[in-house]
Amino acid sequence: MKGLFIISGLGILAMLAEIFKFKKILYPLVLVGILAAYAMTFVDWNPPTDHLSRLDELTASFSNMIRFDQVALAFSGVILVTAFFWFILASHYFENETNITDHFALVLFALVGALMLTSFSNMTTLFLGVEILSIPMYVLAASRKKDIASNEAGFKYLIMGSFASGFLLFGIALVYGATGTFDLGGISHYISNSHGDVPAFFYAGVIMMLIALCFKVSAAPFHFWAPDVYEGSPTVITALMSTVVKTAAFAALMRLFNVGFHHIGDVWGQIMAVVIGLSLVISNITAASQQSVKRMLAYSSISHAAFMLMGVLANKNGFDSISSILYYSLAYSVGSIASFTVLYNVSKDNNGHIEAFNGLSKRNPFLAVCMVVALLSLAGIPVTAGFFAKYFIFTTLIGTPYKWLLGVAVVTSAIGAYYYFKVLIAMYFKPAISTEPVKVEMSHTVLLIITTLFTLAIGIVPGYIIGIFK
Amino acid sequence: MLGYTITQWLFGILSFLAIMFALMVVFTRNPINSVLYLVLTFFCIAGHYLLLNAQFLAVVHIVVYAGAIMVLFLFVIMLMNLNQDTEPQKTVISKVVAAIAGGLLLFVMVGALRGSEQLQIKQYGHSDIGLVKNLGNVLFHDFLFPFEIASVLLLAAMVGAIMIGKKEIK
Numbered sequence: 095m096k097g098l099f100i101i102s103g104l105g106i107l108a109m110l111a112e113i114f115k116f117k118k119i120l121y122p123l124v125l126v127g128i129l130a131a132y133a134m135t136f137v138d139w140n141p142p143t144d145h146l147s148r149l150d151e152l153t154a155s156f157s158n159m160i161r162f163d164q165v166a167l168a169f170s171g172v173i174l175v176t177a178f179f180w181f182i183l184a185s186h187y188f189e190n191e192t193n194i195t196d197h198f199a200l201v202l203f204a205l206v207g208a209l210m211l212t213s214f215s216n217m218t219t220l221f222l223g224v225e226i227l228s229i230p231m232y233v234l235a236a237s238r239k240k241d242i243a244s245n246e247a248g249f250k251y252l253i254m255g256s257f258a259s260g261f262l263l264f265g266i267a268l269v270y271g272a273t274g275t276f277d278l279g280g281i282s283h284y285i286s287n288s289h290g291d292v293p294a295f296f297y298a299g300v301i302m303m304l305i306a307l308c309f310k311v312s313a314a315p316f317h318f319w320a321p322d323v324y325e326g327s328p329t330v331i332t333a334l335m336s337t338v339v340k341t342a343a344f345a346a347l348m349r350l351f352n353v354g355f356h357h358i359g360d361v362w363g364q365i366m367a368v369v370i371g372l373s374l375v376i377s378n379i380t381a382a383s384q385q386s387v388k389r390m391l392a393y394s395s396i397s398h399a400a401f402m403l404m405g406v407l408a409n410k411n412g413f414d415s416i417s418s419i420l421y422y423s424l425a426y427s428v429g430s431i432a433s434f435t436v437l438y439n440v441s442k443d444n445n446g447h448i449e450a451f452n453g454l455s456k457r458n459p460f461l462a463v464c465m466v467v468a469l470l471s472l473a474g475i476p477v478t479a480g481f482f483a484k485y486f487i488f489t490t491l492i493g494t495p496y497k498w499l500l501g502v503a504v505v506t507s508a509i510g511a512y513y514y515f516k517v518l519i520a521m522y523f524k525p526a527i528s529t530e531p532v533k534v535e536m537s538h539t540v541l542l543i544i545t546t547l548f549t550l551a552i553g554i555v556p557g558y559i560i561g562i563f564k
Numbered sequence: 565m566l567g568y569t570i571t572q573w574l575f576g577i578l579s580f581l582a583i584m585f586a587l588m589v590v591f592t593r594n595p596i597n598s599v600l601y602l603v604l605t606f607f608c609i610a611g612h613y614l615l616l617n618a619q620f621l622a623v624v625h626i627v628v629y630a631g632a633i634m635v636l637f638l639f640v641i642m643l644m645n646l647n648q649d650t651e652p653q654k655t656v657i658s659k660v661v662a663a664i665a666g667g668l669l670l671f672v673m674v675g676a677l678r679g680s681e682q683l684q685i686k687q688y689g690h691s692d693i694g695l696v697k698n699l700g701n702v703l704f705h706d707f708l709f710p711f712e713i714a715s716v717l718l719l720a721a722m723v724g725a726i727m728i729g730k731k732e733i734k
Contacts (some may be wrong), residue, residue: 102713102716105719107721156708157705157708159707159708159709161708193730196727197727198725199720199723199729200720200723200724202721212712216705216710218710219709219713222713222714222717225717226717228722229578229717229721229724230720230724233723233725239728239729248728293676293679294675294677295676295677295680298673304710406707417608424719
């Protein structure tokens with residue numbers, strides 16, 4: 095809760111920086127603020143017993159609209175860590191653009207939306223969270239105003255996103271019509287009390303909400319916007335979209351379906367299983383034929399969305415599926431940040447065509463090694479975090495009726511390994527176009543060292559994150 | 565009259581008109597006519613709010629939507645000189661696909677809402693539920709957090725609109 099307030103305040107502070115002329119110190123200020131918000135997740139984690147009543151009081155004072163329980167705090171932690179890494183990656187973006195304070199404000203407001211999505215416990219806060227996250231992203235996607243691809247990305251994202259929001263609202267209205275409450279616990283209570291005797295339009299509402307959120311996480315039949323938007327947006331904004339936005343949307347999806355609609359898992363489970371199957375097949379096969387690394391990462395993010403959806407689909411009681419999704423989103427976010435940092439440094443001008451990676455091992459061996467670790471993690475090769483992420487997701491799915499998805503996932507992961515290796519082969523075995531070494535600035539070097547070590551570390555000792563709720 | 569109460573008659577007429585005008589919004593080729601039909605649709609919806617005892621909401625709906633936002637729409641259309649019948653022709657296949665997709669959604673909605681007339685209404689509102697006083701009570705007690713956080717949403721939208729619309733000044 096405190097973290098949310100800190101980030102909101104930081105966003106407003108960023109807008110004041112232009113007037114009161116402290117633009118120069120804004121960047122370190124934002125980094126410190128995000129760290130402070132992150133520290134607050136630890137403060138709120140284990141409230142002492144006399145504190146507990148105060149926490150309940152605070153929650154009650156907001157009429158149970160938002161609830162920072164341990165699950166919400168854990169996902170907030172992942173989002174804030176990723177955001178911190180992202181700000182280091184994006185330091186250049188904030189130096190070169192005009193109206194930098196507005197950019198800071200928009201990114202921070204998007205973070206507010208992301209934190210709300212991890213912690214909502216009412217349909218109104220869900221909808222507000224989705225919109226607060228989306229609207230700054232529409233603008234940021236179009237933020238390179240002179241570039242026609244960026245304009246197209248922003249416009250496409252806005253039109254499609256508004257359409258999805260319409261579906262979300264329609265779904266919320268139908269669910270409210272059946273249950274008479276916006277409260278997540280109230281809806282769950284209604285379902286378990288009605289013993290299957292719920293009106294048909296309630297299910298229609300649930301499925302509409304599923305469609306809207308599948309759009310936000312770019313799962314398969316609703317993924318058409320993703321490659322164009324990811325490719326057209328500035329590279330750093332693409333990195334933000336595929337990490338923070340995705341983690342937040344998954345936290346929301348998980349909270350809604352595994353808490354609110356937990357008892358009717360077999361109704362939405364079938365549809366979600368089909369969505370996952372389609373995402374796996376379409377994304378991996380299309381990604382294999384891409385020539386742009388940025389576009390390839392967009393398709394790979396669709397396939398990662400499918401993996402995280404599997405955790406939601408398992409719909410287990412207790413913390414099994416939650417901690418596996420948490421681990422997956424952390425591993426995926428850190429791996430993505432690392433690979434986008436390399437992509438940003440390697441191809442500043444040609445928009446991520448794979449030829450830019452040719453002979454990178456000669457031009458800058460450090461970048462090549464970091465890219466290898468990041469891609470191996472995304473592909474799910476052992477010792478890296480990505481392997482255990484996939485492993486934990488698979489174990490949650492065993493014992494559910496959707497075991498057939500495991501077969502699809504294994505086969506498509508093998509196809510996935512092919513396109514990740516295409517980049518590795520380009521880096522190590524193709525002759526370089528120019529012999530000029532690629533320069534990397536200090537902050538990016540530090541960022542790459544941290545993310546690479548982090549990927550290896552949580553791959554070696556995954557227990558710390560998997561056992562976080564015990 | 566025919567076994568229906570006056571409220572039910574009003575509901576039927578308002579619903580029929582709302583659907584008719586909404587269809588006209590889509591079917592007219594002239595954008596100005598579209599906007600005017602949309603205004604009429606909003607009036608019908610406001611009538612529905614009145615039937616639901618939400619008087620304040622009905623008035624605000626007319627003032628904000630029909631009054632302010634639709635006038636803005638008209639201004640934009642007139643300023644950008646869009647008031648010609650220059651809707652681009654769509655291909656047959658996209659029309660067919662759109663018809664199938666829309667038809668399926670209609671099918672699902674009709675199927676889902678069939679039989680719901682036998683449902684019991686859970687909560688009856690009081691007759692003064694829509695008055696400003698009660699609305700304010702709910703807004704500033706139960707919905708305090710969403711109400712406050714909506715300011716972040718509006719701020720983000722404003723900053724974004726200005727950022728996109730403004731000329732680049734170094």
